[in-house]
Structures are given as C-alpha cells and as structure tokens.
Amino acid sequence: MKSRLNPWAKSVALLAVVSIVASCGTLPRTGPNKREIYSGSVQQSGDSFVVEVNDRVTQATAVQPALSFSEGLKNANVLGSDTIQPGDTLGLTIWENVDDGLLAGEAQNQTVLNEVQVDGSGFIFVPYAGRIRAAGNSPEAIRRIITTKLEEQTPDPQVQVRRLAGDGSTVSLIGSVNGQGVYPIERPTRTLSTMMAAAGGISIEPEVAQITLIRGQQSSKIWFQDLYKHPEFDIALRGGDRILVEQDTRAFTALGATGAQARVQFKTQTLSALEALAQVGGLTTNFADPTGVFVMRNEPASISNQVLGRNDLEGAQRMVYVLDLTEPNGMFMARDFVIRDEDTIYVTEAPFAQWSKVISALTGTLGAVGSVSTAGNTLDGI
Numbered sequence: 001m002k003s004r005l006n007p008w009a010k011s012v013a014l015l016a017v018v019s020i021v022a023s024c025g026t027l028p029r030t031g032p033n034k035r036e037i038y039s040g041s042v043q044q045s046g047d048s049f050v051v052e053v054n055d056r057v058t059q060a061t062a063v064q065p066a067l068s069f070s071e072g073l074k075n076a077n078v079l080g081s082d083t084i085q086p087g088d089t090l091g092l093t094i095w096e097n098v099d100d101g102l103l104a105g106e107a108q109n110q111t112v113l114n115e116v117q118v119d120g121s122g123f124i125f126v127p128y129a130g131r132i133r134a135a136g137n138s139p140e141a142i143r144r145i146i147t148t149k150l151e152e153q154t155p156d157p158q159v160q161v162r163r164l165a166g167d168g169s170t171v172s173l174i175g176s177v178n179g180q181g182v183y184p185i186e187r188p189t190r191t192l193s194t195m196m197a198a199a200g201g202i203s204i205e206p207e208v209a210q211i212t213l214i215r216g217q218q219s220s221k222i223w224f225q226d227l228y229k230h231p232e233f234d235i236a237l238r239g240g241d242r243i244l245v246e247q248d249t250r251a252f253t254a255l256g257a258t259g260a261q262a263r264v265q266f267k268t269q270t271l272s273a274l275e276a277l278a279q280v281g282g283l284t285t286n287f288a289d290p291t292g293v294f295v296m297r298n299e300p301a302s303i304s305n306q307v308l309g310r311n312d313l314e315g316a317q318r319m320v321y322v323l324d325l326t327e328p329n330g331m332f333m334a335r336d337f338v339i340r341d342e343d344t345i346y347v348t349e350a351p352f353a354q355w356s357k358v359i360s361a362l363t364g365t366l367g368a369v370g371s372v373s374t375a376g377n378t379l380d381g382i
Helices: 002-022 034-038 055-061 139-150 192-198 273-279 301-308 330-336 351-380
Strands: 049-052 089-095 110-117 123-126 130-133 158-164 170-175 181-184 209-215 218-223 242-247 251-256 262-265 288-299 317-323 344-349
Touching: 034 288, 034 344, 049 301, 055 301, 055 330, 089 139, 110 123, 123 139, 130 139, 139 158, 170 192, 192 209, 192 242, 251 273, 273 288, 273 330, 273 344, 288 301, 301 317, 317 330
Parallel strands: 049 317, 170 242, 251 344
Antiparallel strands: 089 110, 089 158, 123 130, 170 181, 209 218, 209 242, 251 262, 288 317, 288 344
C-alpha cells in the first residue's frame, strides 16, 4: 500500500501547486487593478479619459449645485397683516340712524352679518351696498367703501368690519418638519423663517435639509442653512404656498479596498474626496494601494473640455480622476477635490495583497498535501 499511495499524494501536491500558480491572475479581489483601469483609457483605445488630479483639475471640477429662490419670490413685498385675501371670512355690523332702517327691523337700528366669506374672485356681497371688492383691501378700507354705498340710502350709517378666522391666507408645510399641516398667514408668520418656526422647525440635520417652495406653477429650492445666512431668502409668503422640507438625496458609491463598500448619502453641502473616504472608514491597512484612488463620473462636455484643454468634445464624457495619496501634496489634493452626486470612488488593492493571497493559497495547499502524506504513512503502518 505504501508504494501505491505516496506517488499518488505527490502527484496531487504537484497538480495543486501548478494550478494555483497558473490561476494567480484570477485570485479573489475587490475589483480591477491600476493596470486594468488604465487599459480602458482613450489613450489605449478605451472609452474613458484617465486624468491625474492637480490644482487645475481640482479648480475646473469644483462645481456644486446652485440652489436659490427666483427673483420674483425674493422681490415680493411682505403682505400687510390686515390685508384681506380670497377665502377670508369677515364679520360686519351696521348701525342705522333711524328706527326702521334698510337692514334692521322695526324698533331696531343694528344689523349683524356674521361670517361673510370673500369669494374666489375677491368680492363680498352686502345688501343695499352690492358687490364690493374685499381682496387686497384692509378692513378699514372695506368699512369706508360700505359706508359710502349705504349713506346714499340711509342717513349716517355706522359700519364695523372685523377679520375672522378664514382659510384664504394659509400655507401648507409637509415633509421633514416637526408639525406638518396648514397654517394661516398672520402678523408673526408672514415670512418663510417665521412660518417654519411656527411649524416647530425641521426634524432632520440642518446640513442636509433643503426647502422647496411651490407657488402656483413656480417652484424654487434652497438649502435650509442658507435661509439664515442670506436674508434675501427669507421671502414673503402668499396664500396657497406649499413648503416642502426634505433631505438631500445626493449620494456616492464606494468600492474596492475601503472600510465599507456601499452607497453613501452626502452629510454636508460640499464633500471632498478625503471626507468621502473618511465616511466609509478610510483605506484598509492590509490591502489598499494609496497610489490608486480613482474617482469615476460622467462629466459634462463643458467641464471635460476644460479639464483636458480642448474644445471638440460633445455630450457627457466618462472621466476617471486619479488621486495619489503618497505624493507630497496628495492629501491636500484629496482634500480639495470635490465629490459630486453619483460619483464612484474606487480604491485598488496593493500588489503585495495579491502576493499575500498567492502565498496564503500555496501555504494552505501544501499544508493539505502534508496532511495527506501523513495519512498515507499512517495507513502504511497498519
């Protein structure tokens, strides 16, 4: 039995070693290596531009989404606190200086009209005064109009106009606010910031909160923090405005030899490559190649032409930006290079990592062969 088993075990060991050495190129890994990425460049008949990051590239690619309210929204005047709007409800009391007046019954000189609602066109109807324009006027202006209309028919009428609770001058707040609902525009809440305060503020991190205001067919968006940094964004509200608060939806994807491979949401308005790597746990100590940090994105032609120093490109271009953290200013470049929405950050494995896998595989195989030989010797002794 010994003469039959040992040649078999040696053959198995030799075959295992040869197989491992032959398959070194297909060992498990996190993705392509630097050579394979560069092989896909335009210079090597590929379809992407591979560019090393420098100060000029950093400046050309530092583009951030510009969020702002339109000029029409920013220039709108604050409504008067007593300005009547369509949908508001008024209370009218009219006194006549006669015992048997137009509106009051016999032996009465007072008429009370409760809950007179301003219609969609902005008018109300008062008996004997007719249809009166209320929207855009103050209660005092409406009082004078009614008095003028009635004094032609009854001597010295006295009119009182009160603004009651109504549903005309209201805005709706939805999304990530502590108190979603419909709120009236009142004296303290005539601007965006005061209305947000009336709703209890936001329920998400201020750094990633965005405010969208919809007025009719018009929609504009700003960062929540800019509401307090720029006074012109604290716009005057109008009845029917809709305010939506939501979290920033931008994200990037991290792959390769990083602490975590995942799709990661932005946590700040601006995000650098260095901060993005920190969000995913940095580079893995045992596997990452700090000279092979790649940022991949589809770049608009305007930026692509500027980065490459040409003007003939049209449409979005596949760009691969290379960061070498081992360079004297490599960390500064990574700090200044801006990550944008839908970017992919990929960190290659160091060549040593592949050799470690080969050695580990060989060591494990030879150990298994040794076990087989030992088992064979044991069987020979039986």
